[in-house]
Amino acid sequence: MKNNQSEIIGDLYNLLLNPATRDWERSLLRIAKAGIDNGAKFEDQIAKLEAELRPLALRNNLTPDVTDFYLKITNDPLAGSSFDLSAHYQGDGPHQARAIFAGGCFWCMVEPFETRSGIISVVSGYTGGHMDNPTYEQVVGGYTGHVEAVEIIFDTQIWSYKELVELYWQLTDPTDAFGQMADRGSSYRPVIFVTNEEQRQIAERSKQDLAESGRYNHPIVTAIEPASTFWLAENFHQQFYQKNPRRYKKLKRSRQQFLVFQRMQTKLGHGWNRLRKK
Known part of the structure; x- marks a missing residue:
C-alpha cells in the first residue's frame, strides 16, 4: 500500500x-x-x-x-488531490475582490464561474448560519441555519461585481425562496451575501432591475444578506464537476432544462396577455 x-x-x-x-x-x-x-x-x-x-x-x-x-x-488518483485553498486564506491582492453566492447545490455553482477568464478561485462552503465548523450532513439536515454557497475571488480588472451578479441571475431561479430546482430546503435557498456597502447597493439595484424587467411572472425573492464566516466544505465537494464529470453533467443539464422551460413559460404568458388585450 x-x-x-x-x-x-x-x-x-x-x-x-x-x-x-x-x-x-x-x-x-x-x-x-x-x-x-x-x-x-x-x-x-x-x-x-x-x-x-x-x-x-x-x-x-x-x-x-x-x-x-x-x-x-484504493490509491485513486483523486486521493490527496486536496483543493488548493491558498487563495482563499491569503489576503486579496490590489486587483482582487470576493463575491459569495448561494444558489442551490454548490456542486452546480462552481463550474459556471471557475471556467471563465478573470476568475482566480472558487471554493464551496457553508455560510449564513449559527454553528462553527458545520459538516455537510448538519447543513443539509437544516440544523445549522447555513446555506450551501460558493466564494469567488475575481480579478477586478476583468470582472465587475455587477457582472458577476448578472451571471448569478442566469444560473438560478430567483423566484424560489425554498430551494433551487430539485434541491429543496432552507440550506438551498438563494442568497447574495454582500461583503461591503458597495456590493449591497449593486445587488439591490440589480435585483430591482430584474424585478422590473418582466422576465419572471413571480416576485424576485432572492435574499441579500451581509456576509458572515464562510466555512469551507469537505474536500469531496471541492471542484465536484471535475471529480464526478458524468454526475455533474446530469445535474447541470437538469438545471438548464428547468431554467429554459421557466423562461419559455414567462414569454408565452406575456404573449398570451398581449393577445387578450387586443
Missing part, C-alpha cells in the same frame, strides 16, 4: 470521532481498527474494509470524509 500505515490508522481514528460519519460507516471502521489493534495483518483489514465500502462508494453514497478515505486506500 502506497500510503503510510500510521497515517491510515490516524485517518481511521479521526473518522470514528467525526460526527458526520454515519453509524454504519463507523461500525465498519471500528471493526477494521479493532482488528489492527488486536494484531491482525494491516493489509488484510484494510482490504476487507475497502470491500465493505465499495458498493456505496460506487454509488457516490459515502459521506464526504469517508469518500476521501476510500479514495486514499
